[in-house]
Amino acid sequence: MKSSKLIMGCLITLGLGSGQAMAQDDAERDAMAERLAPVGSVCLEGQECGSAMAAASGGGDAAASGGGVDGEAVYGGICMACHDTGVAGAPKRGDEAAWAERTTKGFDTLLDHALNGFNAMPARGGNPNLSDEEVHAAVAYLVEPVMEVPSSDAGASEAAPAEETASDDSAAAGDEAAGEGAAATDAAGDEAGGGDAAAADAGSAEVDPAVAAIDGEAVYGGICMACHEAGVAGAPVRGDAAAWEPRLAKGMDTLYDHAINGFNAMPPKGGNPSLSDDEIKAAVIYMTQ
Missing domain, CATH: 1.10.760.10 (Cytochrome c-like domain)
Incomplete structure (x- = not known):
């Protein structure tokens, strides 16, 4: 009889512990979802959004x-x-x-x-x-x-004459901006150097278990895809091997640093300062897979 009560007590304790762990996991997921919520998104052609x-x-x-x-x-x-x-x-x-x-x-x-x-x-x-x-x-x-x-x-x-004049100004500004963008891209490529060996080292970098446990796809979908799906401001599109090669050559630590602290047109943490460093790293890993 005593052994039966002991077994039942252990089972109840395990059940309570499991319930608390599940509740904690749900709370963490809800917290991350809340941090990701107030950002924009990109809708691809054909989607109804x-x-x-x-x-x-x-x-x-x-x-x-x-x-x-x-x-x-x-x-x-x-x-x-x-x-x-x-x-x-x-x-x-x-x-x-x-x-x-x-x-x-x-x-x-x-x-x-x-x-x-x-x-x-x-x-x-x-x-x-x-x-x-x-x-x-x-x-x-x-x-x-x-x-x-x-x-x-x-x-x-009524707006037609002014719009025509503004279009001429816009074209000139566009040419200037395009030249600056090309120069920045060339500079980034020269700085990267590296080659295939460095890219391979970056791809095989060991991932912290705490980072690996985070859903990088969810973080990416909530903040990063606004630029990295459409190539906004020269952002490398996910899956574009040619665009990512010189960046991967710098190593994952450099990519983490750029994503966390900002780099060129990219704001720190994609413009969402409430994201943790580990969440940003998980998003970078997903983006570079």
Whole structure:
């Protein structure tokens, strides 16, 4: 009888311990999901994620300027990944100094850049499924603190002359930016050196068990893919062996350092300072596989 009670006691203790461990794992996963939540994402062509995102919104000040579409919701899902962090020189929302020259070109030119892409900014922020109205609403919300936003039904004929002049200025600026980007890329390639042997060493680096236990794909999907799926600002696309070869030659420790502390256009921790160093390392490992 005593032995039976002892066995039952042990089983109950084990059951409670297992339940606590599972609860702790769930809490850690929820915490990571919460840290990853407030970032933008990239929608590939054919996916239905543009209209659904805007439809889920509730209104806001920008809705009136965007024909009833909640510009804040569209901005939060796509644009904020760059315009809240200043990635690749993107002007931050509310930064009057950064927007001063841009606003002189007029709202229609800014909208055209958002629709069709400009310099490092991809067309429609990397989401081809966004409608013109959704992009209009997002741009209206983005520039609302720094300029007067016209209504969505403003006459296109009035803006045509100014837009043509602004396009000439934009083309010149684009050529200059492209030259700077090419120079930066060449410099990075020269610095890398290394060769295949160094790349092999980087690929075979031993991974810390704490890092290996983290879902790097989830971290990547929540923050890194906004640039590394579309190649924003020259970011190497995941799976592009040629683009990654000179970077891998520098070794994983260097890649970790760049991702954690920032490098060139890439902000520290992808613009999400709440991520831990181990979470960033797990994302880098997934990205370079």
